[in-house]
Amino acid sequence: MSQNQGFIHELSAAPFLTQGQTRWITAENPTGEKGQGGKAASNLGIARKGRPCITLPQGETVVLADIQGTGILQHFWITCTNATPKGNFVLRDLVLRIYWDDEASPSVEVPLGDFFCNGFGERCKVNSQPIVVNPTGGMNCYFPMPFRQSAKITIENQHAEDIQGFFYQFHYTLVDSLPENTAYFHAQWRRENITTEGKDYTILDGVKGKGTYVGTYVAWAALERYWWGEGEIKFYLDGDEEWPTLCGTGTEDYFGGAWCFYEKENGIPVEVPYSTPYLGYPFYSKSDSTLKEKFGEDSVPMHGLYRWHLPDPIHFESDLRVTIQQIGHNSRELFERTDDVSSVAYWYQMEPHADFPILLPVHRRWPR
Template sequence: HWRQLVLRAYWDGAEEPAVEVPYGDFFASGWGRFAQVDSQMIASNPHGGFNSYWPMPFREGAVLTLENTSDQDARVYYQVTYELGGDHSEDAYFHAQWRRSNPLEAATPHVLLEGVEGQGQYVGTYIAWGVNSNGWWGEGEIKFYLDDDEAGGFPTIAGTGTEDYFGGAWNFDVPGEGYTAFSTPYLGMPQVIRPDGLYISQQRFGMYRWHVADPIHFTTGLPRVDIQALGWKSAGRYLPLRDDIASTAIFYLDRPVTVRPEAPSFEAMEIHLGAGAGPHSPAGPARR
């Protein structure tokens, strides 16, 4: 049920959430299967012990909720540790947003964030990436359009490849071993789901990058953050891919509310890892 629950956080009486992310994706576990995450900000431990160490300051109050979007009960145990007092009037608010392209439109980048106004810093990315084609899939660049940058123009920051951004190199491919999972304090690819020759026909990956030691600051806004999905065709030509890409973008902002995408629904979040020839899960959308 990690992709059937939606985690939300509201700061200082705001009516709209600053955090609105599927439960599993928030904890770098977007594919509904356990993978060990040993990072500074998120620790995912056996079996489903999810821990977050992101600071979440507030001035007057905070509300955290968990919505079950399915018609099946979910048993959840939780602990929230907080401290009262002190002057937090200058602290920025914690935000997290989720978006999914399934499949990604042809020859277009996947958008992680757009239209954010105000001062703040971008601090984290998690992506659950489902590959829908043969061959290498991570040649695309991540791009950060800051302040006066025009989305679609020249970004302030442009990456050199998907595996480079998440801290790997040369396709995450260790000779003789293939794709190799790893988890470090600030970046990693902790999850590699391989085809099984039957109902799991495609590869699935989970990757994170926490910009804690290298935050991306913006003064007036963050017009857009996006990432390309590119492979290779013959003769060194790029192959635009139509993959399943679900991203969680994490940032701090000088206000508790900003523009956000549509709330994640059961249908939008659903994943199918091919458990068999019949329905892969007994859960369906919650009856209204």
Template sequence: MKTSCWLMLNLAVCTMATTIAAQSAGPDLVHEPYHLRQGLVSRSISFENPTGAPGQGGQAASNLGPGRKGAPAKELAPGETVQLADIQGPGTIRHIWVTTSADPVILRGLVLRAWWDNQAHPSIECPLGDFMGLAHGKVAAHQSAVHSLGPSAGMNIWLPMPFTRRARFTLANESGKKLPLFYQIDYTLKDRHPKDVGRLHVLFRRENPTTLKQDFELLPRRAGKGRFIGSVIGIRALGEHWWGEGEVKVYLDGDREWPTICGTGSEDYVGLSWGIQQVAYLYNGCSLNQNGFVTMYRWHLPDPIYWQKECRVTIQQIGWNQGLFERQDDWSCATFWYEPVPSAPLPPLPDAAARTAHLWTDNPRTGN
């Protein structure tokens, strides 16, 4: 009898623990769309409803009258910063769509910043194009688990971005050009997040050129716990011969000289082989391989990389010409990861001149 009672008690405890864990993880909105009692509230922000408030959308007037497409977009002047959202939580950003001119200088010159839960410094600071899945300012239509990018610069990101108290987004026009801006941020409210839920962090780095024999950092050292999601990596080869023999190295939880995770080559890291091919898959691929410009990506979603104390991710610049040799090229990255807040500031963002030099050109002979 005692044994039966203990079994029943253990079963009840396990069931309760499973239920609590499932609630903490949140609803599976994609694979279980039929659950209607999640307690979530759906909201959306655009220029047609800049606060996302219920019943407040589409009131602006056009020549057709009130509510007839009166405020679909805004024109940004050079140097102007626009606030895209200021949301009181708890909640989760579910999707962001943006479009503007497909000009490479504009896509690399616009800077998206996001602050979570009243932290003083941004957790996201990245050129708009790179944040949305394209390097070099070049629109190359493709779809992955994180992004979908249309041929006319219809840009989407699908990574969930949880927050507990507040989410604020701005977009700064550092391109030096006047531009049109359309956007929409879709989110839910009343999400149940633990205090230490991972907030999305995104940084942009560029070295033009890289330093000889010094590995390019995809993720400079981060302390505390977190999860590495992946990178959109841009390469502009500055010399002849194959550039991609460099290995990715992931230094975890006390690693110093030698990493815990070590790859076998640059194209190998993004799941390709024997050189780079322009193919886009769900978690890996290359969306651009033209005129000496390469954009490739890798998303560690089904194969997670967690850290408990610290993490640093690098990639070597090694080429091949009848043997391995050290080389220097133009590398950039938009790197995505989750960690709690408060979190350390991001490394400094390169200025507009450094970001926009030598971008995509349809004529590689003339340069940019």
């Protein structure tokens, strides 16, 4: 379904009433209870924008939402600073976790910025179907996230100081029941700050059970000369071992681009970022925008890319593994590379899910 078709479907369905109780959880109504919003006072008086945001204490985990019952989380929005006097990488220092049905280990565990396709600890605009990031740092998610018993959403502040002015809104609908084939949303972050030459980077593995893979975000820092994106993505499905069932043809091909994302300006090849409903290259930079002192602002080339498998989902019945190669080209031949790669995998599956790898400590998550 195209973005336009999806919009038409949503618009055409609007007149038809369905069962459900709509709720918002915000700092103005932290429990989402009926008739309990906007009661805090400001200098203007009671119920005049008294508590629009919260502070995240340094070193603590804050429960943003704790929902009981059956329902679907349909949209959430978050915004916060991306830097403080004590550090430039707030978006990597804050960790988003989501738990379904009182599970002990999270189904979502991702640095906040990377979840919204804002890797490298830097902001960029994203205009896609499930993830939208608007000026200035307004991060939106439209992945539907159903739950049968409960949903708990937390944010852990691993930054070096408190984060002031953390704003959030969670829009969900409580329903009587969900179809038996309803799966749960998952997202997992990984990083290799130096990949191994000749060994494919693992985006996701260890997934057991039935589900659907729906998206990939990659933050790729190119550490060697020449073109970095000849590597192929591979999906190992349902018992695949040495050879995958699904094999791509190149990194830029998988993300919907071609020929190195280049267009020529005055005869010089220039990378062209883009953001579309299901495919995007929204971030490219060779300069360090976090520097406060001008010791030099050069950086390794940084590339942020996403692909959503919503009109073209990848189904698996029993297990799934996803990898991508680091292969370059020097205008004469292919060569194996080592780069700095981090990623987010997004998928739905029936519970229970396998425990995720241990999240890297905060200093090892900082971009190069």
